[in-house]
Amino acid sequence: MRNLLTGTALALAFAMPGHAEGLTDMTDAERAAFRAEVRAYLLENPEVLIEVMDELEAREKVAAAARDKEMVAAQSDAIFNDAASWVGGNPDGDITVVEFIDYRCGYCRKAWQEVDQLVETDGNIRFVLKEYPILGEASVLSSRFAIAVLQLHGGDAYKQAHDALLSLRAEPTAEALARLAREMGLDPAPIMERMGAPEVTKVIEDNHRLAKTMEISGTPTFVVGGTMVRGYVPLKAMQQIVQKQRAAKEG
Known part of the structure; x- marks a missing residue:
């Protein structure tokens, strides 16, 4: 000052x-x-x-x-069209919302259900999740688990794992993650093996490289249409941002 x-x-x-x-x-x-x-x-x-x-x-x-x-x-192609990232909501939506997420981030957890509500109630949002673990080894393990589930079992299983990781209160140890896989009805052995694979590491490294290029240092960070939203934003404000981006696109 x-x-x-x-x-x-x-x-x-x-x-x-x-x-x-x-x-x-x-x-x-x-x-x-x-x-x-x-x-x-x-x-x-x-x-x-x-x-x-x-x-x-x-x-x-x-x-x-x-x-x-x-x-x-x-960086629009890397942000919106990354084949390694999970895509939910309406795949043909007129606005894409991208979230850079860390499962151990308190504000990501706070935003989680509000973002789901945003996507579900709007009905015309294409939603992309980018694994961006920045809060230590526990974050990295969580992201590796989620990415491994996506690569081995597809989008529905990934969203289930994503939700479970955000609500997980225990430390995401190997034992806890194996137990989580079993609770999802999945064999944990292939998932645990896949977590260390180069294909999983590449996703995390690519997302970190993109985040650095875009000067993203915290989570959650959102890309809504053509703009960035840094940090947690309440549902109503997010809805207004989506509508503003939609209007700008139509205009």
Whole structure:
């Protein structure tokens, strides 16, 4: 905050009449007078700092949104058409929602059923899940299990595993995951073997590479149509984002 205030003060100072020249062009006496004038102005008008910071924040948000949009456009094929990722909802939907997920992420768990509700109630959303384990070895094991289930048993089994992993309270040890497979009616041995396969590792590595390119550092992160949504967003707000993207696409 101190650095931000200092930078704001300097910006204001250079914008004040009579100070078009830089500080380096001033004599010591002029520089001292200049600083005193800036200090007096800010003490008399402290609300200016808040106004400037609000404007700076607003401009930064606009710039970040524009950058996100550019990154989505540049990586659209990897985001939306990755054959290794699970696709649910309406495969022919007019809007695609992509979620980068970590099963050990509390906000991913919070968003889980709301996202399901979003997809189910809308009926025209194509939903893509990207395994993005970033919270340690337990996250990696969970993702390896889910990907192995997808590769061996298909989409329906994957969604079942996905839901089970998000609701799992125990640590996802090998024993816990084998037990989960049995509860799903699946033979755990091939799944446990597949978890270490290069095909599974490649999915995780590709998703991490894509996330790095798109400057995604946390979960959940969503791509909704042509924009990115970083972090948990309540259902109503997600519905509004979908409608806005849908309108932009139709327009």
